[in-house]
Amino acid sequence: MKPATVAKKLEIYLPAAPQEFQDSMISREEFAELQANPPQWLQDLRRNGPHPRSIVAKRLGVSISGLTRNGLTDPLTTDEINDIRRDEPKWLVIEQQVAREVKAEEERIAAEAAKKRAREARRRPSKDR
Known part of the structure; x- marks a missing residue:
């Protein structure tokens, strides 16, 4: 999936995500892992914006x-x-x-x-x- 699609599904602001996330395609398995076990950057972004x-x-x-x-x-x-x-x-x-x-x-x-x-x-x- 495109990073913009994943960001929308994760309900995060894409430009605030790490550059590595913004630049890479994310598989459905990786997406499921992000949902199940969000990395620290994702937790922080969801909490603080x-x-x-x-x-x-x-x-x-x-x-x-x-x-x-x-x-x-x-x-x-x-x-x-x-x-x-x-x-x-x-x-x-x-x-x-x-x-x-x-x-x-x-x-x-x-x-x-x-x-x-x-x-x-x-x-x-x-x-x-």
């Missing part, structure tokens, strides 16, 4: 779009993320509320779809009857 925007968004409880709307386009370290959470700027509170509303709507739509599938399943004649 810098983190890709997907992880920053997840840790702040907002969307990637919410980060972009508020000028956060670069990777952030764990300390920077914690500072934002501690300071709790107005934009963060607003974006977290937006994220909660979006999630609630997605759950409502999924529940409606499940109910519809259940109704349709009850309406279909069974082959066993």
Whole structure:
């Protein structure tokens, strides 16, 4: 696999990984080993960052779009993320509320779809009857 693919799967920021990692193809076996027994550099990177925007968004409880709307386009370290959470700027509170509303709507739509599938399943004649 390409290093970018592996970095995405490991949820790390590729430019912060060791150059050797960035320059080499990784087999599925090597990838599985990285997941099972992460080397120190990977543990440190996951713990301290810098983190890709997907992880920053997840840790702040907002969307990637919410980060972009508020000028956060670069990777952030764990300390920077914690500072934002501690300071709790107005934009963060607003974006977290937006994220909660979006999630609630997605759950409502999924529940409606499940109910519809259940109704349709009850309406279909069974082959066993």
